[in-house]
Amino acid sequence: VTRQAGVGQDVVRRVNLSHVLRLLHASGPRTRAELTAFTGLNRSTVAALVADLAARQLVTEGEARATGTPGRPSPMVSLRTDRHVVLALDVGVDSLAAATVALGGHRLAHVRLERPRRRTVVDTTIEDLGTLADEVLGELGRGHRLVGIGVSVAGLVRTDDGFVHVAPNLGWRDVALAELLRARLRRRVPIAVANDADAGALAERVHGAGRGVDDLVYISGEVGVGGGVIVDGRPLRGVGGYAGEIGHIPVDVDGLPCVCGAVGCWETRVGEAALLRLAGEPEEGGRDAVDRVLAAAEEGDAVALGALEELGRWMAVGLAAIANVFDPQRIVLGGLHGRVHPYLNGQVAEPPRSELLTVREPVQIVPAVLADSSLAGAAELAFGAILDDPTTVAPQRTGARAARTQEPVT
Amino acid sequence: VTRQAGVGQDVVRRVNLSHVLRLLHASGPRTRAELTAFTGLNRSTVAALVADLAARQLVTEGEARATGTPGRPSPMVSLRTDRHVVLALDVGVDSLAAATVALGGHRLAHVRLERPRRRTVVDTTIEDLGTLADEVLGELGRGHRLVGIGVSVAGLVRTDDGFVHVAPNLGWRDVALAELLRARLRRRVPIAVANDADAGALAERVHGAGRGVDDLVYISGEVGVGGGVIVDGRPLRGVGGYAGEIGHIPVDVDGLPCVCGAVGCWETRVGEAALLRLAGEPEEGGRDAVDRVLAAAEEGDAVALGALEELGRWMAVGLAAIANVFDPQRIVLGGLHGRVHPYLNGQVAEPPRSELLTVREPVQIVPAVLADSSLAGAAELAFGAILDDPTTVAPQRTGARAARTQEPVT
Numbered sequence: 001v002t003r004q005a006g007v008g009q010d011v012v013r014r015v016n017l018s019h020v021l022r023l024l025h026a027s028g029p030r031t032r033a034e035l036t037a038f039t040g041l042n043r044s045t046v047a048a049l050v051a052d053l054a055a056r057q058l059v060t061e062g063e064a065r066a067t068g069t070p071g072r073p074s075p076m077v078s079l080r081t082d083r084h085v086v087l088a089l090d091v092g093v094d095s096l097a098a099a100t101v102a103l104g105g106h107r108l109a110h111v112r113l114e115r116p117r118r119r120t121v122v123d124t125t126i127e128d129l130g131t132l133a134d135e136v137l138g139e140l141g142r143g144h145r146l147v148g149i150g151v152s153v154a155g156l157v158r159t160d161d162g163f164v165h166v167a168p169n170l171g172w173r174d175v176a177l178a179e180l181l182r183a184r185l186r187r188r189v190p191i192a193v194a195n196d197a198d199a200g201a202l203a204e205r206v207h208g209a210g211r212g213v214d215d216l217v218y219i220s221g222e223v224g225v226g227g228g229v230i231v232d233g234r235p236l237r238g239v240g241g242y243a244g245e246i247g248h249i250p251v252d253v254d255g256l257p258c259v260c261g262a263v264g265c266w267e268t269r270v271g272e273a274a275l276l277r278l279a280g281e282p283e284e285g286g287r288d289a290v291d292r293v294l295a296a297a298e299e300g301d302a303v304a305l306g307a308l309e310e311l312g313r314w315m316a317v318g319l320a321a322i323a324n325v326f327d328p329q330r331i332v333l334g335g336l337h338g339r340v341h342p343y344l345n346g347q348v349a350e351p352p353r354s355e356l357l358t359v360r361e362p363v364q365i366v367p368a369v370l371a372d373s374s375l376a377g378a379a380e381l382a383f384g385a386i387l388d389d390p391t392t393v394a395p396q397r398t399g400a401r402a403a404r405t406q407e408p409v410t
Numbered sequence: 411v412t413r414q415a416g417v418g419q420d421v422v423r424r425v426n427l428s429h430v431l432r433l434l435h436a437s438g439p440r441t442r443a444e445l446t447a448f449t450g451l452n453r454s455t456v457a458a459l460v461a462d463l464a465a466r467q468l469v470t471e472g473e474a475r476a477t478g479t480p481g482r483p484s485p486m487v488s489l490r491t492d493r494h495v496v497l498a499l500d501v502g503v504d505s506l507a508a509a510t511v512a513l514g515g516h517r518l519a520h521v522r523l524e525r526p527r528r529r530t531v532v533d534t535t536i537e538d539l540g541t542l543a544d545e546v547l548g549e550l551g552r553g554h555r556l557v558g559i560g561v562s563v564a565g566l567v568r569t570d571d572g573f574v575h576v577a578p579n580l581g582w583r584d585v586a587l588a589e590l591l592r593a594r595l596r597r598r599v600p601i602a603v604a605n606d607a608d609a610g611a612l613a614e615r616v617h618g619a620g621r622g623v624d625d626l627v628y629i630s631g632e633v634g635v636g637g638g639v640i641v642d643g644r645p646l647r648g649v650g651g652y653a654g655e656i657g658h659i660p661v662d663v664d665g666l667p668c669v670c671g672a673v674g675c676w677e678t679r680v681g682e683a684a685l686l687r688l689a690g691e692p693e694e695g696g697r698d699a700v701d702r703v704l705a706a707a708e709e710g711d712a713v714a715l716g717a718l719e720e721l722g723r724w725m726a727v728g729l730a731a732i733a734n735v736f737d738p739q740r741i742v743l744g745g746l747h748g749r750v751h752p753y754l755n756g757q758v759a760e761p762p763r764s765e766l767l768t769v770r771e772p773v774q775i776v777p778a779v780l781a782d783s784s785l786a787g788a789a790e791l792a793f794g795a796i797l798d799d800p801t802t803v804a805p806q807r808t809g810a811r812a813a814r815t816q817e818p819v820t
Contacts, residue, residue: 008451012422041418215649227735231641231648238641238737239625245734250727251660262730317660320672324655325637325735327648 016041017390020049021058024079025104025387026206032061033074050077055395057083058103058386079103084147084393086382087137089129089181090375091153092196093117093169093223094286096125097372098132100140101379105207108144109136110375117223117286120170122180130184147393149191150382152199152374153177154224159241162193168259169224192381196220197334198235198244199377200368201228204332206380208370215328219246220374221337224259225267228377229326247271251317266321269314272336278307290336297343308343315344323363330364338367426451427800430459431468434489435514435797436616442471443484460487465805467493468513468796489513494557494803496792497547499539499591500785501563502606503527503579503633504696506535507782508542510550511789515617518554519546520785527633527696530580532590540594557803559601560792562609562784563587564634569651572603578669579634602791606630607744608645608654609787610778611638614742616790618780625738629656630784631747634669635677638787639736657681661727676731679724682746688717700746707753718753725754733773740774748777 019039024030030038036046053059060080064073081102090097094117099110111132137146155167155175162178178191185191194202197220204210204218216230225247229236236243252264259267268274272290273283279296280303281289296304315337322331333341344365370376385392429449434440440448446456463469470490474483491512500507504527509520521542547556565577565585572588588601595601604612607630614620614628626640635657639646646653662674669677678684682700683693689706690713691699706714725747732741743751754775780786795802 008422012418231646232644234642236641236736239739240737243735243737245737248734249659249731251663253661253727317663321659321731324658325653326646327650327653327655329649 014389014391016045016049017052018388020046021053021103021390022387024059024077025383026211028104029076029078031074031076035077052395053390056390056393057396058390058393079106081106081108082141082143083145084386085140085144086147086379087133087149087185087187088375088378088382089133089149089151090196090199090372090378091125091129091151091170091177092374093120093154096128096132097375098129098136099375099379100136100144101376101382103383105203105376105379107379109139111135117169117284120172122172122175126180126184129181133185146187146189147386148189148382148384149181149185149187150199150378150380150384151177151181151191151193152196152378152381153193154196154222154226156242156245157193157195157198159192159194159237162191164193165242166260169222190382190385192384194241194377194381195226195228195244196374196377197226197228199228199375199381200334200370200373201230201244201332201377202235202380203370203373203376204334204368205230207376208373209332209366209368210330213330215326216330216332217244217246217322217326217328218332218334218368218373219322219337220334221270221272222335223272225271225337227322229328231326246318246322249318249321251314251321266314266318270311270318270337274314275307275311275336275340278310279304280307290339294339305343308340311340312344319363319365328363330366332366332368334368334373341365341367424799424801426455426459427462428798430456431463431513431800432797434469434487435793436621438514439472439486439488441484441486445487462805463800466800466803467806468800468803489516491516491518492551492553493555494796495550495554496557496789497543497559497595497597498785498788498792499543499559499561500606500609500782500788501535501539501561501565501580501587502784503530503564506538506542507785508539508546509785509789510546510554511786511792513793515613515786515789517789519549521545527579527694530582532582532585536590536594539591543595556597556599557796558599558792558794559591559595559597560609560788560790560794561587561591561601561603562606562788562791563603564606564632564636566652566655567603567605567608569602569604569647572601574603575652576670579632600792600795602794604651604787604791605636605638605654606784606787607636607638609638609785609791610744610780610783611640611654611742611787612645612790613780613783613786614744614778615640617786618783619742619776619778620740623740625736626740626742627654627656627732627736627738628742628744628778628783629732629747630744631680631682632745633682635681635747637732639738641736656728656732659728659731661724661731676724676728680721680728680747684724685717685721685746685750688720689714690717700749704749715753718750721750722754729773729775738773740776742776742778744778744783751775751777 036043062076064075085100085102088099095114097112100108155164164175164177166173178193200220201218210216214233218228220226227244227246229244247267248265250264251266255264256268258265276283276285276289279293293304446453469487472486474485495510495512498509498511505524507522510518565574574585574587576583588603610630611628620626624643628638630636637654637656639654657677658675660674661676665674666678668675686693686695686699689703703714
């Protein structure tokens with residue numbers, strides 16, 4: 001028998017504070033009247049919730065203004081970007097990045113370091129991330145307070161403790177990433193680590209191509225092919241946090257060896273190396289080679305177009321698997337697959353291999369819209385604790401506003 | 411922006427009533443002291459919740475008895491099986507079944523009708539289900555009250571309205587199953603329809619091989635191969651209710667045509683027809699032929715054992731896909747795959763094709779334990795509304811017990 005927790009008053013208050021804060025975080029400033037309409041709570045409850053969030057310096061209330069509808073003018077509620085910030089870090093196969101980010105996904109500072117592939121010594125990576133972090137943190141204002149660190153990494157992550165089990169395209173195995181970063185950064189804030197595709201899915205859902213979509217699969221197609229899955233509005237984790245490894249669905253068991261050690265994974269057919277091989281480029285050609293293939297396709301080059309067509313055929317196979325397994329409303333193609341999306345339409349709009357796809361509402365297949373979904377997702381990870389439970393931020397006692405939060409909030 | 415509902419008092423009460431009722435439903439009678447320990451609520455709250463459930467005739471409180479631990483004796487709380495019942499129906503490829511089931515999964519009456527495959531005319535099926543239903547409902551006691559109907563069917567179901575889009579192994583397409591049954595049964599209670607694997611997953615999780623497991627995949631292997639997925643304690647539905655069609659993951663795209671219209675689905679390699687083909691039996695041989703193959707394997711027959719070994723090779727491919735995509739704690743093999751499980755151990759315990767499976771806690775692969783998971787799951791479906799919200803059952807006003815429920819319950 002699983003131990004099941006009952007629900008008390010404190011949970012109600014937390015859930016309602018979280019609803020209001022997430023609404024503002026995802027959709028920008030709202031009047032109190034709008035918050036009342038969206039939450040379905042009564043006006044006095046929403047006023048108390050907003051006062052509570054204001055006391056915690058998470059939001060600010062502007063002057064009341066007329067809304068054009070009957071009734072009293074309603075004050076505008078905005079997120080504060082001058083107080084709580086997170087540090088977002090991204091460990092990619094050929095780059096490292098750091099950013100400081102405020103509520104609402106507002107980016108304060110951002111640096112990026114390109115680096116050669118397959119030379120990702122762990123110690124050097126930690127040191128480089130530390131340097132990037134110092135740079136963006138050094139630009140924070142005096143009022144800013146760091147409340148969390150989020151890290152996105154191109155590998156298989158045990159989310160509970162930020163341990164990277166294996167990152168084939170980095171050449172890593174068993175790296176205690178959160179622990180190493182904690183020692184280097186020396187900040188007394190939580191560090192959350194996630195797979196880059198899981199992070200990308202979070203960001204695209206809140207700020208990008210997946211806004212308002214509760215059943216979403218994000219495909220992070222770069223050197224490796226990963227997946228981030230949102231089910232009924234919540235990230236699919238699995239028992240260890242490893243769910244969503246769609247690049248390693250075996251679609252071609254007598255096919256090519258995969259970097260993961262298995263044979264015929266989807267990644268071997270739709271990853272960057274597959275496209276380059278099909279187009280007659282060196283598999284290790286990297287971004288430059290991909291750029292050449294896409295430029296050639298743009299000009300109508302037959303070899304490049306043929307390569308994209310074959311890639312599309314295999315894309316359709318994996319997309320059919322994803323559709324049949326998750327029944328998502330939308331699949332968001334990130335990275336490489338976002339770039340090749342215009343050439344895939346023929347295959348992925350009418351997948352030839354699965355009748356199951358055609359008996360129901362067709363799944364929407366769209367490119368990602370954020371320039372760097374995984375870095376943005378690292379910030380979402382870091383803000384997760386506050387967004388889920390704003391009471392983790394202590395209220396500041398400053399006059400009348402603080403007094404109001406003494407009232408019970410339901 | 412998604413409209414998000416705030417949480418009020420009524421929700422707290424419903425959630426707590428649901429916790430207590432589900433606990434009793436899954437694990438049998440408990441003392442009030444045990445319920446207090448399991449829910450983490452205080453004693454007076456639990457007493458009020460139990461009184462509320464008793465007034466709704468969902469539970470009964472026995473005499474207080476000493477528990478062997480310090481403190482007052484605590485009354486035993488049991489589910490009532492003499493009041494609320496559901497009708498469970500199962501539409502299989504070669505049989506129909508009906509049962510009346512009380513809370514706790516207690517089966518009151520049960521009938522089953524074998525029938526030839528591929529002769530499943532819709533009208534005849536509805537009429538046969540009606541006859542079976544009349545039979546088991548006719549045996550109910552005078553105190554019994556039918557509160558719901560659950561239907562499990564070997565097809566792709568739109569759960570919102572119980573519409574069967576396609577059921578390849580029944581030869582059905584676009585069957586308004588819930589509507590047809592409503593017209594035939596003429597009972598004013600909700601009818602919930604689900605895919606047989608989704609139903610099986612529910613039942614195995616509550617009463618079978620998946621007890622207490624929050625991340626679970628149930629494989630319903632019969633003529634077709636379906637999947638029921640539990641993610642973080644909740645059924646994976648997808649946007650239309652079609653999620654979990656793991657039998658139609660394309661693992662062999664240059665392989666055999668599938669009954670679904672696609673090519674190389676996992677089902678073509680691990681379904682009943684695949685086993686019979688490998689064993690040199692006619693593919694349409696049915697249960698008798700499967701029995702012959704398993705009996706021969708039992709006696710050490712080389713052809714039968716070779717067939718099972720090859721089946722196991724393909725089982726490992728699909729299980730790797732499932733593990734990589736869902737990261738479940740446990741995979742429960744139902745039907746055919748539960749029967750062949752003893753022969754699969756070599757392949758599925760050490761899957762040769764996916765290193766990803768080996769870098770983390772190995773997934774547990776176990777056979778189902780319920781004799782008919784999908785019928786049991788149909789009952790779970792039908793009880794779902796009451797288990798989620800016991801207040802949908804009106805309290806009976808009978809003396810002192812009813813009076814107690816006037817108190818607010820938090």
